[in-house]
Amino acid sequence: MTEYYIDPTATGSNDGLTKTNAWGSVQEMIDGTGGTTPGGGDTVLCRHSNSPDETLTAKIDVDNVNFYGDLTSGYARVIGVNSSWIEDGTRYEIDANSSVVNCMDFNLSTDAYILLKHFLFKNATGSGVNFNTAGTVCNVFINCAFRDNGAKGLYGYRNSKGLYIGCLFNGNGDEGGYTGGNCMVLFSCFRDNTEEGLLELFGGGLFFGNLVFDNGNQGIIADSDIAIVNNVLNGNGYSQLSLNDDRCVVFGNRLTNAPTSYYGLDANSNLFLSGYNYFEDNAAGNELDITLREYVNFTASTSTDDQDNGDINEGYTSKTDGAENFNLRSDASLRNQAIAIPLN
Numbered sequence: 001m002t003e004y005y006i007d008p009t010a011t012g013s014n015d016g017l018t019k020t021n022a023w024g025s026v027q028e029m030i031d032g033t034g035g036t037t038p039g040g041g042d043t044v045l046c047r048h049s050n051s052p053d054e055t056l057t058a059k060i061d062v063d064n065v066n067f068y069g070d071l072t073s074g075y076a077r078v079i080g081v082n083s084s085w086i087e088d089g090t091r092y093e094i095d096a097n098s099s100v101v102n103c104m105d106f107n108l109s110t111d112a113y114i115l116l117k118h119f120l121f122k123n124a125t126g127s128g129v130n131f132n133t134a135g136t137v138c139n140v141f142i143n144c145a146f147r148d149n150g151a152k153g154l155y156g157y158r159n160s161k162g163l164y165i166g167c168l169f170n171g172n173g174d175e176g177g178y179t180g181g182n183c184m185v186l187f188s189c190f191r192d193n194t195e196e197g198l199l200e201l202f203g204g205g206l207f208f209g210n211l212v213f214d215n216g217n218q219g220i221i222a223d224s225d226i227a228i229v230n231n232v233l234n235g236n237g238y239s240q241l242s243l244n245d246d247r248c249v250v251f252g253n254r255l256t257n258a259p260t261s262y263y264g265l266d267a268n269s270n271l272f273l274s275g276y277n278y279f280e281d282n283a284a285g286n287e288l289d290i291t292l293r294e295y296v297n298f299t300a301s302t303s304t305d306d307q308d309n310g311d312i313n314e315g316y317t318s319k320t321d322g323a324e325n326f327n328l329r330s331d332a333s334l335r336n337q338a339i340a341i342p343l344n
Contacts, residue, residue, distance in 0.1 A: 004029065004038050005085075006046040006092075008053045019085065022047070026078070026094070026104075027060050040113065041074040045081050052095035052122075060094070060104040062114075075140065080118030089118060091145060096124035103149075106131045106139075106159070115140040122147045127155040128172070131180070141167055152178050153193065157202065164188055175199045176215065181223075185210060196221055197236065201244065207231060218242045218266075228253060239266035240282075250274040258282040 006029055007022035015034030016023040023029050029037075029044055038044055046053070080092030096103045103121040106112070106129070121128030121144070128146035138161045145168040146153030153172040156162055160180040167188040169176030176193035179185060181202030190197030190212045197215040198207065203224040212219040212233045219233035224245035230252045233240035239262040240255040248267075251274065255264035260283040265274070 001041040001043070002038065004036070004042065004044040006044060007049065008047070009049055016044070019047075025054055029078075030060065030062055038076045038078075040076060042076050044076070044078045045085055045087075046078060046092040046119075047081055047083060047085055048090045048092050049083050050093075052093035052120075054093070055095045055097050056100045056103060059096075059100055059102050061107060062104060063107045075113045075115045077115045077117065078119075079115075087118070089143060091118045091120040091143070093120045093122070095122055096149075098123050098125060098150075100124055101126040102128070102130040102155075104129045106133070108133055111138065113138050115142065116144055117142040118144070120145045120147065121153075122149065125150040127152040127174075129153075130155045131158040133158060138162070141165070143167065145170070146176070147171055149173065152176070154178065156180055156183070159183070160202070169193060169197065179205070181205070184208070190215060190219070197233075200226065203245070212236065212240075222248060224248065227251070233264075237262075239263040241265050243267040248273075250277060252276045254278045254280075256280045256282065 004016040005019050005022035006016065006026060007019065008024060010022045010024040013034050014021040014023055015036045016029060017036060023033060026046070079087055080090060081087045082090040094103050101124060103124045126149065128149045139159050140163045143166045147168065148171045151172070151174040153169040153176045156177065156179050158180055160182050162180060162183040164177070164179070164183070164185045165187060169188065169190045170192055172193045174194060175196045175198070176190040177185070177198050179198070179200045182204035183200065184206045185198065187209045190210065191214050193215045195215070195217045196219070197212040198210070198220045201221070201223045204226065206227045206229070207220065207222070208229045208231070210231045212231060214235050216237045218238045219236035219240045220228065220231070221242045221244060222228060225247050227249040228241065229249070232254045235257040237259065240258050241250070241253065241264070243250070243266070250265065255277060256279065258264050262283065264279045264282040265277065
């Protein structure tokens with residue numbers, strides 16, 4: 001296992017093997033400037049010395065021409081460090097300067113394993129990070145920020161099996177984050193993005209402990225087979241949480257301040273399990289919009305407006321004790337076949 005170095009103040013065609021012979025940019029690392037390239041199990045330290053550290057004139061093109069020679073033995077770890085080469089949470093800043101479409105493009109035809117830690121991607125006219133090909137899987141982002149990009153903060157719909165921990169998605173012109181299938185998003189923040197905070201339309205994964213607020217559209221849109229647990233969604237422009245397909249678990253979330261005509265929970269799905277969620281200050285009558293809740297009994301009705309049965313074990317709570325009879329808008333033909341599953 002080898003340690004490499006990037007220092008944006010470095011000059012010349014260095015090999016990155018020592019601090020005094022560091023690469024001058026992330027692109028030099030990817031291109032193997034100086035005849036060396038990191039592989040699985042190697043670490044690359046990226047020294048923060050300016051603000052920003054790299055001002056791009058072209059996107060950083062991550063392809064499998066050079067950089068991904070051998071990642072089968074483990075992740076290549078690329079880590080931002082401070083000016084003394086110490087990892088203390090300081091982010092390595094990459095600025096597209098409002099003149100480059102994406103800060104970083106992943107153009108890979110095979111599976112790849114890379115861990116990016118302590119990076120900031122900002123001011124792209126397109127997305128901060130963009131995944132172009134379906135072969136890119138199992139990438140990890142830790143304490144990364146995607147800020148003030150013209151489109152998405154992270155366009156990761158082809159980054160399946162990705163892991164995002166402690167990341168910030170702020171002020172982007174489209175979605176904050178658009179993840180691929182079977183991804184995990186943990187302890188991250190999505191705020192002030194023009195459209196959705198977090199969008200996942202390919203199924204599978206876990207959203208846990210995230211803060212999602214003041215985004216222009218929905219807070220979170222989720223597809224099938226996703227566990228959405230212990231998140232806080234507040235003040236987003238449309239519904240706080242929208243489910244577009246089946247078999248989701250929605251548990252222990254706080255959904256508040258949905259505007260008029262939108263919902264704390266908008267579940268356009270036939271099967272999902274929900275419990276111990278908290279609703280407060282959503283527009284009157286708009287707390288829930290549910291096609292079919294799996295464990296709450298409905299009475300047969302031809303009306304599109306119906307109420308739940310007031311079951312105290314239904315798993316929904318509100319600011320006012322005993323006010324769990326939310327108004328429901330239901331258009332499911334099978335709603336009277338819901339299954340009652342007690343929580344105790």
